[in-house]
Amino acid sequence: MTIQTRRERERAERERLIVTAARDLAEAEGWDAVTTRRLAAEIEYSQPVLYSHFKGKGAIMAAVAVRGCEELTADLRASTAAAEGAHARLAAVGRAYTDFGRRRPALYDAMFTHLVDLPFATPEAPAPLQEAFGELLKAVEPVAHEGDDLGLLTETFWAGLHGLVTLMRSGRLPREAHDRRLALLIERFAPRATTD
Amino acid sequence: MTIQTRRERERAERERLIVTAARDLAEAEGWDAVTTRRLAAEIEYSQPVLYSHFKGKGAIMAAVAVRGCEELTADLRASTAAAEGAHARLAAVGRAYTDFGRRRPALYDAMFTHLVDLPFATPEAPAPLQEAFGELLKAVEPVAHEGDDLGLLTETFWAGLHGLVTLMRSGRLPREAHDRRLALLIERFAPRATTD
DNA sequence: CTTGGTTGCTAGCAGCGCTAGGGACAAGAG
DNA sequence: CTCTTGTCCCTAGCGCTGCTAGCAACCAAG
Structure with missing residues (x-):
């Protein structure tokens, strides 16, 4: 139970991290600079991780x-x-x-x-x-x-x-x-x- | 003289063709569908020809x-x-x-x-x-x-x-x-x- | 210690805007 | 007619994009 909740918490935190990184990057350099690669590098994970949280770049922007x-x-x-x-x-x-x-x-x-x-x-x-x-x-x-x-x-x-x-x-x-x-x-x- | 003007006329006509094709394609399928490749195919020339008329895709959209x-x-x-x-x-x-x-x-x-x-x-x-x-x-x-x-x-x-x-x-x-x-x-x- | 399932990685696809370099062809000179 | 010069446009390719398949490593349970 606790182990499960910890994972979910970590996952939610990472999702928050993605959204924050996307927003900051966009504010700093515009949406054109927000590529999935750069975003992945920013959160220090690989690209496909983004897709385990969001359907695509559009969904990240929506968030x-x-x-x-x-x-x-x-x-x-x-x-x-x-x-x-x-x-x-x-x-x-x-x-x-x-x-x-x-x-x-x-x-x-x-x-x-x-x-x-x-x-x-x-x-x-x-x-x-x-x-x-x-x-x-x-x-x-x-x-x-x-x-x-x-x-x-x-x-x-x-x-x-x-x-x-x-x-x-x-x-x-x-x-x-x-x-x-x-x-x-x-x-x-x-x-x-x-x-x- | 005449040979020069004929070439310039043909060039101008081709430029008009590019703009028309871009507009029609955009109206039919949206600007995302207007790629330089499709546009080139539409006017029956190769991609680089577009760049001899316009600085880039943005310039075509401006036209x-x-x-x-x-x-x-x-x-x-x-x-x-x-x-x-x-x-x-x-x-x-x-x-x-x-x-x-x-x-x-x-x-x-x-x-x-x-x-x-x-x-x-x-x-x-x-x-x-x-x-x-x-x-x-x-x-x-x-x-x-x-x-x-x-x-x-x-x-x-x-x-x-x-x-x-x-x-x-x-x-x-x-x-x-x-x-x-x-x-x-x-x-x-x-x-x-x-x-x- | 082994097994089963999850997690996140590497590698790659198809497509993008754009450009370098060469080959074909036409115009002018001898 | 031949050769040179210059113009025109095509093939091929670069670096990038969003996105995904498939594998490797790890972790919890038996």
Whole structure:
């Protein structure tokens, strides 16, 4: 019994090690640098060991993505703590989200850009994912209009943030004007005043 | 003289052939299926010929992207022709844009998702790209608030559309609610009425 | 001490983007 | 017509990728 549990514990620890190594390597040198060989070398095991834990490289990225959601949730939660008022809350969460995308580009890509076979908009979606979305939802809720579907509105707001992050990160939008674009987006979803 | 021009013409035609083959193959089977070997086979030349026209696979994708911009511009232009009023215009252009993303996913990815070394937000950006953006700009202009930077506002609106397209296409947003999300986005940028 | 099962290794496959080097062919000179 | 020069494009191969088959070593149980 104990011997069995020890093995399982060691195995779980190694799996954690793989995910951590993949995330760190990706953050340091980008996902292109995360090859199964380098990853194997990093954890000091041979390649096939990876496949005894994960179905393939995609599954490893998915695991990294899920863990990334926990970080994102924490960031979003922290950002709204000090904000007062619906507008400030939405602005804070928007800033936290886009900051996350800029600060942890590889993590962000694993979560929201790369094709990764994770269930997303279903009840089977990983809990950390749903929590992150929930944080957005809480910030959007006060600015919803009557008759709006809150879930859909949050998805739409999320799409706006996601577009800003990805277009900027790929060089399609100039980085230096990010703050002003973000402010414009926030203003459309949470108008500060009805008249100027 | 004539012999020289004939050769140059044939070369240009072959280059066009490469780009067309790459686009068609990508649209049919996705960019993963577009390998230099398959592309070479498709145009009935050997691999190295590709490299006498383009620096590498990335450059071929960039060429496909530029040509895709022309198609997008045409779509956007056609969409606004029949629309009357600022709200309808913005809705029409938004629908045309997202439809383009869904109908030509590979083309869309080459243009706006994949890393491709094209100058984007600079005066050196390819003309077709600037034209496509210009179409968006014309639709956004009537709904800008006083004091808004029109370029930045258009970029922000574009980001919203781009987020909707990419998150939906990667399965992160349910496809069936796309219309309602798009309507919500349009409503935020061009409110149909000030009060309900 | 032997046996059975697990574990993780070495080696290799098919395919990728890309390139070096040579062979065929056409154009111009004598 | 012959020879040289230069262009063009193909064959072959490099180093890499994700992934897997098959074997060797080890560990627990009888």
